Amino acid sequence: MKKKPTLYDVAKVANVSIATVSNVLNHKSEASEKTIQRVNEAIKKLGYSRNESARSLKKGESKLIGLVVPDNNPFFTEILNGIQEECELYDWQVVAAASEESSARQNQLIKLLSAQQVSGIILAPATDTLEIPIDFSSAPIVLIDRELHNAELPIIKADNVEGSYKATKMLLRNGHKRIGLILASPGISTTVQRKQGYIDALKSAQIKADEKLIRYGGDYTGTKAQIDGGYQAVINMMNLPSPPTAFFVTNHLLMIGAVKAIKELRLSIPRDIGFIGFDDHPWQEISDPPFTIVSQPAFEMGRLAVRALNKLKSTGEIVTASLPLQLIIRKSCGTKNVND
Amino acid sequence: MKKKPTLYDVAKVANVSIATVSNVLNHKSEASEKTIQRVNEAIKKLGYSRNESARSLKKGESKLIGLVVPDNNPFFTEILNGIQEECELYDWQVVAAASEESSARQNQLIKLLSAQQVSGIILAPATDTLEIPIDFSSAPIVLIDRELHNAELPIIKADNVEGSYKATKMLLRNGHKRIGLILASPGISTTVQRKQGYIDALKSAQIKADEKLIRYGGDYTGTKAQIDGGYQAVINMMNLPSPPTAFFVTNHLLMIGAVKAIKELRLSIPRDIGFIGFDDHPWQEISDPPFTIVSQPAFEMGRLAVRALNKLKSTGEIVTASLPLQLIIRKSCGTKNVND
Numbered sequence: 001m002k003k004k005p006t007l008y009d010v011a012k013v014a015n016v017s018i019a020t021v022s023n024v025l026n027h028k029s030e031a032s033e034k035t036i037q038r039v040n041e042a043i044k045k046l047g048y049s050r051n052e053s054a055r056s057l058k059k060g061e062s063k064l065i066g067l068v069v070p071d072n073n074p075f076f077t078e079i080l081n082g083i084q085e086e087c088e089l090y091d092w093q094v095v096a097a098a099s100e101e102s103s104a105r106q107n108q109l110i111k112l113l114s115a116q117q118v119s120g121i122i123l124a125p126a127t128d129t130l131e132i133p134i135d136f137s138s139a140p141i142v143l144i145d146r147e148l149h150n151a152e153l154p155i156i157k158a159d160n161v162e163g164s165y166k167a168t169k170m171l172l173r174n175g176h177k178r179i180g181l182i183l184a185s186p187g188i189s190t191t192v193q194r195k196q197g198y199i200d201a202l203k204s205a206q207i208k209a210d211e212k213l214i215r216y217g218g219d220y221t222g223t224k225a226q227i228d229g230g231y232q233a234v235i236n237m238m239n240l241p242s243p244p245t246a247f248f249v250t251n252h253l254l255m256i257g258a259v260k261a262i263k264e265l266r267l268s269i270p271r272d273i274g275f276i277g278f279d280d281h282p283w284q285e286i287s288d289p290p291f292t293i294v295s296q297p298a299f300e301m302g303r304l305a306v307r308a309l310n311k312l313k314s315t316g317e318i319v320t321a322s323l324p325l326q327l328i329i330r331k332s333c334g335t336k337n338v339n340d
Numbered sequence: 341m342k343k344k345p346t347l348y349d350v351a352k353v354a355n356v357s358i359a360t361v362s363n364v365l366n367h368k369s370e371a372s373e374k375t376i377q378r379v380n381e382a383i384k385k386l387g388y389s390r391n392e393s394a395r396s397l398k399k400g401e402s403k404l405i406g407l408v409v410p411d412n413n414p415f416f417t418e419i420l421n422g423i424q425e426e427c428e429l430y431d432w433q434v435v436a437a438a439s440e441e442s443s444a445r446q447n448q449l450i451k452l453l454s455a456q457q458v459s460g461i462i463l464a465p466a467t468d469t470l471e472i473p474i475d476f477s478s479a480p481i482v483l484i485d486r487e488l489h490n491a492e493l494p495i496i497k498a499d500n501v502e503g504s505y506k507a508t509k510m511l512l513r514n515g516h517k518r519i520g521l522i523l524a525s526p527g528i529s530t531t532v533q534r535k536q537g538y539i540d541a542l543k544s545a546q547i548k549a550d551e552k553l554i555r556y557g558g559d560y561t562g563t564k565a566q567i568d569g570g571y572q573a574v575i576n577m578m579n580l581p582s583p584p585t586a587f588f589v590t591n592h593l594l595m596i597g598a599v600k601a602i603k604e605l606r607l608s609i610p611r612d613i614g615f616i617g618f619d620d621h622p623w624q625e626i627s628d629p630p631f632t633i634v635s636q637p638a639f640e641m642g643r644l645a646v647r648a649l650n651k652l653k654s655t656g657e658i659v660t661a662s663l664p665l666q667l668i669i670r671k672s673c674g675t676k677n678v679n680d
Contacts, residue, residue, distance in 0.1 A: 064452060066435070072417045080412055081563075084438060093452055095406070095435035098424060112404060112433055116456045223421075227622055259626045282567055283621075286599045288628040 005046035014042035022088045025262045065309070066121045066139070067096040068106055068112035074252055075279050075298050076124065079144060080300025083122060090310060092119060095235045097190050099126045101185070107132050109110050113271070114138045120309040127187050144301060154308040156318045157300050160190050162327025163294045164197025164250070171246045171329060174334030175229045178273050180244035181214045182233045182254050184226075191216075213237060213244055214296060217254045230257025238265060246274030246333075250294075275332040277287070290330035297323050313318035344385035347429050354382035362428040405649070406453035406461045407436040408446055408481070413563070414592055415619050415638050417466065419484060422642020423462060430650060432459060439466045441525070447472050454478045460649045467527050482649045484641060489528040494648040494659045496641050500530050503634045503665025504537025504590070507616045510632070510667060511586045512545050514674030516614050520584035521554045522573045522594050524566075531556075534590045553577060553584055557594045570597025578605060586614030586673075590634075592621060615672040630670035637663050 011018045016035060024039040042048075069076040080212055084094050097113075098328045099106035103126045114137045121137060124145045143155040171179050183191045215237065217229025230249060234257075237244055247262075249255040255277040260332050262273055269275045269289050280295040301323060308319040320331060351358045364379040382388075382438040407423060424434050437453075439446035443466045453461055454477045461477060462577040464485045483495040490668060511519050522539050523531045539549045555577065557569025570589060574597075577584055587602075589595040595617040602613055609615045609629050641663060648659040 064456065072420055074414070074417075077412045077414075080438075084440070092514060093437060093449055095437045095453075097433060097435050098420075100424070107432055113435075116404065143669065223622060227625075256622045256626055263626060281623075282563060282593065282596045283623045283627070285567075286596060286603060286627070287623070 005048040007048075009037065009046055010042045010048050013046060014038045018088070019085060022085075032206050033275045039161050046323050050283050064116070064118045065090050065092045065094050065120045065306070066109075067094055067099045067123075068113070068121060069096065069098055070101045072221075073226075074281055075296060078298035079124075079302040081307075083306050084302075085299075086303040086306035090258045090306070092306075101126050103127050103129075110137050110139075110141070119318035120313060122309060125188075128189050128192075140309065140312050142305050142312060143191065149189075152318065154312050155319075156308055156319075156321050157306045157323070158190075158301065158325050159191035159322045160325065161197040161200070163296075163327070164194040164198075164248070164326070165179050165201045166327045167248050167292075167294050168198045168201035169204070170333050171248060171274050171276060172201065172207075174246070174270075174274055175245075176246035176325075176334075177205075177207060178210070178213060178242065178244045179247075180234070180237045180247040181276075182230055182247060182258055183214065184254065186216050189246070191250075198248065212240060215267050217257075223253060226251070226253035227257035229304070230254035231261045234258045234261035234265075238322055244273075246276075248276045250278045252277070252279040255279075255291075269332050270334045274334050276327075277332070280328055284330075289332050292330045292333040293328045295326045295328050298299040298327070345388040347388075349386055350379065350382045350388050353386060354378045354561065358428070359425060364429075398434050400620050402433055404456070404458045405432045405434050405646070406449075406456075406458045407434055407463075408443045408449050408453070408461060409436065409438055409464045409467050411438050411564075414621055415485075415636060418638035419464075419642040419645075421632050422639035423646055424642075425639075426643040426646035432644070432646075443469075443471055450477050450479075450481070450657075460653060462645045462649060465528075466527050468532075480649065480652050482645050482652060484645045485530065489529075489596075492658065494652050494657075496644045496648055496659075496661050497663070498530075498636050498665050499662045500533035500665065501537040501540070503636075503667070504534040504588070505541045505667070506537075506667045507632075508538045508541035508616070509544070509636050510669070510673050511588060511614050511616060512541065512547075514586070514610075514614055516584075516586035516674075517545075517547060517551070518553060518582065518584045518586075519614075520577045520587040522570055522587060522589040522598055523554065523556050524591050524594065526556050531590075552580060555599075557591075563593055566593035567597035567600070570594030571601045572597075574598045574601035584613075586616075588616045590618045592617070595619075595631075609672050610674045614674050617672070620668055623671075625665070629672050632670045632673040633668045635666045635668050637666070646674040672673065 007018055007021050011021045016039060020035060021039055024036050039071060060110060065087060080096050087094055097109050106126045110121060114179060118139050121139050121141045122144050123141055125148055128147060128149050130148050130151045141153050143153050145157055147155060168179060183195060185191060202209050215233035217226055247258055249258045262269060267273045276292045278294045280293045284291050284293065304321055311317045311319050347358055347361050351361045356379060360375060361379055364376050405427060409418060420436050427434055437449050439449060440511055446466045450461060458479050461479050461481045462484050463481055468487060468489050470488050470491045481493050483493050485496060485497055508519060521601050523535060525531060557566055557573060581644035587598055589598045602609060607613045616632045618634045620633045623632050644661055649657050651657045
């Protein structure tokens, strides 16, 4: 049987993005006359029919997908954006809910969503252990970002060990030997992996990690608590007899707090203190100095999670993917490039 | 009959926040021993029982509340945070979905959520007209942020006319007579109101608004499109024979684009160009220069919307509230205070 043409095929033939094809199909006003024509020609040529994927849905199922994330920070918002775009393909709608880093609340949300007969759940777990049997949810579950060590589920994650390794290497290359590491909560897989990458990079430079230079931001519910955690970590480490000369700060909110502390101490980045942050955001285009950042492919992770969910539902296959992190080199880490 | 004690009453008696009471009830680890004791004493004293509000829920109803917003920008995320906190009181869980500024998609989401028997829907509409009868949703609807001119529903909004008036006045006070105004999409109530406040403030200074200094950011789906819209608006206006000496930019993403353009033109804020933005965010604590901002009480708006929903469900009352906007004065608008 000939494979049915997808939105992807249409986009490829029309030489436009999936989003544009979707806009044309939804009669949104964004596209130019020319683009609309090109998309319509591609649709005709391929014999694309919009409802093919919708028709394949089982009867009685809703067209809703549930996303359960620990909080509403911008990283998860960007994942949600990717999920929404990909869901266009399947005629699914997305509802999102936050567990606020509580596994009790997370489990309650999964139960509620299952009871509403959602078509599937994408979950970034609050802790690295699922305290309930996997099959307590009637909806299939795909993990995103964070691993569970006691459940075999499809997962789309980022290669945090490698990302952290690259960032630490960059600071070493710029002459830093005492590098402060600021991590989120110790109980989640991403934290463990980011710590590992840091330790590996130091080891490659014959430096033994100093535990006094590794801090957890403390308690991680709420935006303000995370910013405060980053702030306090810098203040504490700068008060050490032998303070760090650079910081690697492993999430967006911790980073805001850390930079705030550095500014209050009247230290200049990168002249007095080298700095690498985590998660790229639009405001970093206008920040001063421009920050070197370990960037996560959050949007792409969201898209792949939807594809993994579709695969799980249609074939039962357990897809796992680990996406590379990108080190975006700007000025805050110093001027020496890793390739110098 | 004696009124049943609420979480508010417990918080008041224990002299802690609602969030803290909720944390203690949920056995989260944030609170100190002392606080836990104080909260438990207050609970005992008042005879508070956690499930009072849950018990009042009609049978067959889910414990889910749906939030439908135009997009996932940080303003709506903060509204969602407020909604989540308030929902603790009613034992409701929140699911959020984005219409992507499409009223067709918005209406589809409302139908889907109704079909899932959510307890209620909080809606920031995509356009200022509801193209379907209000009662097409079996769930009660409360509006947030944006008005509908053809439906009488409870609404929690901000006083955008007044907020915009105050910002424009501040720029006038700092000697600016040609003030560029950058607005979002023309089809929504908040845009109309922000334009009105600007025109009123100019009129109070005997200045007639120049239409060439009022721009809409163009097409508003997606983060990148909005940033580009703010960027282009600045470039276009700075190319006028008589360009503006200051900008008032009325949302967060437009603002990032506008500042990017100003930096590329190598103009210094506030020396060469006065600037006031919209929506306060954590990164503004570390931005350079610190930006003067019209700040919306997004978190509080979210809380009040949940209360309005509860009121609507329990008594049928149509609550409306218009919250004041705050002008947070930092350095980007110039040094003259409105009170000088």
